[in-house]
Amino acid sequence: MWSAFKSHLLPVIQLYLLGLKVLVVQLLSGPLRLPVMPRQDGKVAIVTGGGRGIGYEVVRHMARLGAHVIIGGRDEQEGLAVVRRICEQYKEAKVEFKKLDLASLQSIRQFSQSFKERDLPLNILVNNAGVMLVPEGRTEDGFEQHFGVNYLGHFLLTWLLLDPLKDSGKCGSVSRVVNVSSSAHCIGDIKLNDLNSCQCYSAHAAYCHSKLAQLLFSSQLHQEMQHGGFPVSSCAVDPGMVDTALYCHLWTPLHLAQRAIARLLFRTPAEGAATVLSAALSPVLEGDCGGGYWANGHRESTTTPTFDPQLQLSLWEISLQLLGLQ
Incomplete structure (x- = not known):
């Protein structure tokens, strides 16, 4: 009985309590505003999931500052x-x-491959796209x-674009x-022998595990680049609780309540994008000041x-082994 509680109910309770804590902290912190950023003329950026929510705001601001921005996403029409809209x-x-x-x-x-064939520079890669609390399922590759x-x-994606x-x-x-990660990484747990959550599936736990994995990757990548002497930094960002479509897989009554609360208490997508944009563009984060969790x-x-x-x-x-990169 304890095993079932630990596997299924405990991650749910932990995640919603964490969400409440995060919401209180960001309400006490007040609204986030993007500091004035320098022009980005001549720079090229790729933003995954840039068609909506935080990603859209990141793309819009970068384009406004003169960067050439490529949106990577599934929905071509969107x-x-x-x-x-941005070009207008x-x-x-x-x-x-x-x-x-x-x-x-x-x-x-x-x-x-298509990007590299164009022989463009790549100054900024924002790994923003993601899923949350989706029903149990597998990607195309299992x-x-x-x-x-x-x-x-x-x-x-990052590995293939490192050059x-x-x-x-x-x-x-x-x-x-x-x-772009989440405070949910705090309650994640990486089981190296069960990365696909086969032993006991919980959408809440799987989401938290994936966010912890993102932070581990971000930190290791930064170290690899520093040790190799390459002019590349890597950091992880938590945008906070933001009013986006990411919460659509909440249990229906909770989703309805969340939609009403979000309009009043959550950050707007523009506010959520502020920390992401600072990490991507701020001149303060050069050299030894790069990396970390924001x-x-x-x-x-x-x-x-x-x-x-x-x-x-x-x-x-x-991960290299799973992707056949060794």
Whole structure:
């Protein structure tokens, strides 16, 4: 009985209590506003899931500042509509949409290869797309959906784009990888022998595990780049509780309550994008100031497992094996 409670009900209770705590903290912190950022003319950025919510705001602000932004997403109709909307708002905007399904390793490889064939620089990669509390299921390649989309898909995308990221960075203007994570990583638990949550599935637990995996990856990537002397930094960002469609898989009564509460108490997508944009664009985060975990507009400490070097390295190596990259 305890085993069933621990596997199914405990992650639910933990996640909603954490959500309440996060909501209180961000209400006490007040609204987040993006500081003035420098122009980004000549820079190229890729934003996954840039067709809505936080991703859309990130794309819009980058385009406003002169960056050439490529939206990677599944919904072509939505993506093209966003491109038209932004170009109507900012006449000089350079925005385009390219098909990218993070639940398909083939799609990720095609997207990456297509980008590299264009011989463009890549200064900023924002790994923003994600799923939350989706019913149990598998990606095209057989991975649990939260693990496959939120973590493994972005791992592969980043790995395949490392060469243009390395080539585009330079001293004083390093290339940046920004991984949009969540405070839910605090209650995640990485089981290296059960990354696909086969032993006992809980959508709540699987989501938290995938967010912890993102942080471990982000930290390990930053170390790999630093040790190799490459001009690339990697950080993880928690945008907070934001009024987006991410909560659509909540239990129906809770979803209805959440929709009403979100309009009043959650951050707007623009506010949620503020910390992401700061991590991607701020000149303050050059050199030794890069990397880390960012929330509420500033660097924050996080849970002990995130800084476990053996866990970081083990997950990194297993991920390379799962993706056939060794």
